[in-house]
Amino acid sequence: RCNVAGSIMYKKAIVDGNYEKALGIARKQVEQGADVLDINMDDGLIDGVSAMTKFVNLLISEPDVSKVPFMIDSSKFHVVEAGLKCAQGKCIVNSISLKEGEEAFKHHASICKYHGASVVVMAFDEEGQAATFEDKVRICQRAFRILVEEVGFAPYDVIFDPNILTVGTGLAEHNNYAVDFIRATREIKRVCPGCKISGGVSNIAFSFRGNEAVRRCFHSAFLYHACKAGMDMGIVNAAQVKADAYDKLDKELLGYVEDVLLNKCDNATERMLEYAATLEPKCKPTAVVKKGAGTGVSEKKASGASWRDEPTEK
Numbered sequence: 001r002c003n004v005a006g007s008i009m010y011k012k013a014i015v016d017g018n019y020e021k022a023l024g025i026a027r028k029q030v031e032q033g034a035d036v037l038d039i040n041m042d043d044g045l046i047d048g049v050s051a052m053t054k055f056v057n058l059l060i061s062e063p064d065v066s067k068v069p070f071m072i073d074s075s076k077f078h079v080v081e082a083g084l085k086c087a088q089g090k091c092i093v094n095s096i097s098l099k100e101g102e103e104a105f106k107h108h109a110s111i112c113k114y115h116g117a118s119v120v121v122m123a124f125d126e127e128g129q130a131a132t133f134e135d136k137v138r139i140c141q142r143a144f145r146i147l148v149e150e151v152g153f154a155p156y157d158v159i160f161d162p163n164i165l166t167v168g169t170g171l172a173e174h175n176n177y178a179v180d181f182i183r184a185t186r187e188i189k190r191v192c193p194g195c196k197i198s199g200g201v202s203n204i205a206f207s208f209r210g211n212e213a214v215r216r217c218f219h220s221a222f223l224y225h226a227c228k229a230g231m232d233m234g235i236v237n238a239a240q241v242k243a244d245a246y247d248k249l250d251k252e253l254l255g256y257v258e259d260v261l262l263n264k265c266d267n268a269t270e271r272m273l274e275y276a277a278t279l280e281p282k283c284k285p286t287a288v289v290k291k292g293a294g295t296g297v298s299e300k301k302a303s304g305a306s307w308r309d310e311p312t313e314k
Helices: 008-015 019-031 048-060 077-086 102-114 133-151 177-191 201-208 212-229 238-243 251-261 268-276 296-304
Strands: 037-040 070-073 092-096 118-122 158-161
Touching (some): 019 037, 070 077, 077 092, 077 102, 102 118, 118 133, 133 158, 133 177, 212 251
Parallel strands (some): 037 070, 070 092, 092 118, 118 158
């Protein structure tokens, strides 16, 4: 993803006007296996239209980058439209919703269709964000009918984002968020035949930012269960997803993670937090290291510093 909200390095490059550095970040994303390049310029320090236009024009001149589809991502539709006017081939717009009512929704959808783009549709309506299974299905079914029957979208150009929300927050009402997303994915695919399902996977583990092994294990376990239910795509770190394959995850860590993710018991979050506190925060979910256990790196540093303790003659 080339998203100013998700990457400090990318944001700095755009704010500084260093578009070559930003292009390098995009190229690396594609080299690491990204199937779609998410481009977002939503920041108070950035002129969204100008930055989106300049960067997309730069990307389309690079064959190594433009070989993947672009996801034109903004909460401001005029910024989305600026990106669509520059991009070649078929883009994905992220996103439109029913938040402002049906007329605005149909207007934005018609512009996307004119440019030949697929659309990500957020599970929002006039009443707000869908958090429960029932609301996710209801809003997506309503949006699908409008897009296919009234605007004329092909079902396969409709990509629903039924809202991946954070679990493990300590609030009981959040405990079933992952289960609701997984159940809703299965039902939306049934009642909206031909549609796709996507989501921002990093949202699921915001509670565990700073603990690399736990956070990445949540991402991989969630993807495993959601994809089995019919999820087609997600905004992820492509390199990490490939490295953290479900069958390679540490089994003890995975047990704690899935207790939270699948809401298996009332004290799952407390147990997860206690276990997470025993882990080295920068270890990997496929090679868990307990605090105090020592790593090859620290041992090497220790042995490298041992010359200070030797006699002067040596």
